[in-house]
Amino acid sequence: MGELKADVLVLGAGMVGVSAALHLQARGRNVVLIDKHERAGEETSYGNAGLIECASVFPYMFPRDFSQLLKYALNRSPDVHYHLDALPGFLPWMMRYFLNSSPAGALRSAMAALPLIQRSLSEHEALIEEAGVPDLLRRTGWIKLFRAETSLAKGIRELERDRAYGVTGDVLDAAAIAVREPNLSGDFAGAIHWPAPGFIPDPGGLAKAYAALFLRKGGRFIAADARTLVQGDGGWRVAGPNGALVGRDVVVALGPWSDQIFRPLGYDIPLRTKRGYHLHLAPSGNAVLHHPVLDSDRGYLLAPMNRGIRLTTGAEFARRDAPPTPVQIERTLPMARAMFPLGDPIESQPWMGSRPCLPDMLPVISRAPRHKGLWFDFGHQHHGLTLGPVSGRLLADMITGQSPFTDPKAFSVERFG
Structure with missing residues (x-):
């Protein structure tokens, strides 16, 4: 079996991962989207209230x-x-959540997220138009x-x-x-x-429409186990059904399962x-x-x-x-x-x-500090649908060396030490 090479492997085909793949693709990157399911949007991105919450500051x-x-x-x-x-596993996290929920902490998180919230609907509108699914936005x-x-x-x-x-x-x-x-x-x-x-009357359908757009533009979507990720001389490798999937960069966008990647790599992120x-x-x-x-x-x-x-x-x-x-x-x-x-x-x-x-109710959109070519895009709490496309834009700007539209420091993984 041979190798399938790409510039970037994106792990996770929910709204966050598909959006990151589209933005990287738009910047000229050759992207392979990887998920355990054969279709996008089968997990958390399917089961939400369908709101693009541009009013939730x-x-x-x-x-x-x-x-x-x-x-x-x-x-x-x-x-x-x-x-x-x-509760024993949750109590330390809940204490951090409580402390971050002080008036000052809530304001700090709100102001950090505000540039993402303000652009959330317009980023969706652009992708919905390009995907040709205007009926999925009310x-x-x-x-x-x-x-x-x-x-x-x-x-x-x-x-x-x-x-x-x-x-x-x-x-x-x-x-x-x-x-x-x-x-x-x-x-x-x-x-x-x-x-x-x-309002999106079929959130899972919207993720699938974005994935279909990604495929029409030349992207590749492969069902594989992201937990097989390893770092090698040529970058990052995932075991695919017909051989290794290899990318110079890899984006972890596995939502609630992201810990299955970052913990074995030695990152202590309070997800x-x-x-x-x-x-x-x-x-x-x-x-x-x-x-x-x-x-x-x-x-x-x-x-x-x-x-x-x-x-x-x-x-x-x-x-x-x-x-x-x-x-x-x-x-x-x-x-x-x-x-x-x-x-x-x-x-x-x-x-x-x-x-x-995460305990400050902000996502991680960040370069991993100890591994070359490893990027994080997860922890969007109740707003994965809302923030998927705008997070994808911010991450793609960072990966491709473009000037990001907002300071990404508040979303750095290094805020947790």
Whole structure:
């Protein structure tokens, strides 16, 4: 068997990896995209809420309200669930997450991510146009519902804070909610409609469309085991089905599985996963959902996907590979049925995926300091769909020696020592 040589091997064909491959290809690099699946977007990139969150300036930080923390500690909350046996491994990471979630830490992370957030939708728009899939982008924005006056007031304060960074939002009363979503039922104190974010009704399909564009432009996509990666005289090698895949550079974009590469190479990066679940259901009768809607006080979101109404959950803290425990679906499904007329489930079992998270809620987009030609592009927490293309641009600028559009220092792996 022979060798297949390229300039760059990209490990992982989720939204982040496919986007990096496209941007490297656009800069003249010969790229091989590698994934354990034969199709792109089969893991975390498939199972999200479908939002290109160009209005989410501040990331999801650790709560500091005692009553909320107590509710989470009792493990009865619909939006957060944990496995008791996973806590010993999670506690050091959660302490770092807590410390980074101070007001100063949250602002620091937000300002670092702001250049990526601001360009996130335009980067997708360019790729969607080039891929020829305009039907996969809806410009509806999304709606955040509040059942309590206190949570509505907090949401309005956060909106006013975010307006300073160019974010727009409309505060809705009960009548305005009914105009935008006439099939919703519930006692809502109010809502905020964020009009700017894009909505993708088939996130996995969008990753596949980008991969198809990559192939049309001469890229190669090969199913192989990224864990076989080794460094050799000619660069980096992965065992392929018909011989070695060899590249001068390699990009680790394996999301929650990136530790399977960086740990054996000696990098101690505090990557953990927040698991999440979704279930598609048919709408009942002629009911229509026009926007993704977040029931913020109850911790679930409904999104009008092509496949059906997707019920998505909050975070589950568990070992990445532990068996699924979809208790959050069980807790939120009756609430969701009371809010919107849902029919039968489309799948027999809920889907489960993992979000790759770092304790400062910023990704690693960086050169590896101790290995020539090794690059990292992972840890995009809840925003892998949002940040995939813009992260790919930043990484491709760095690899090809071009001036990056923003200072990449905040995303360096060396921030962890």
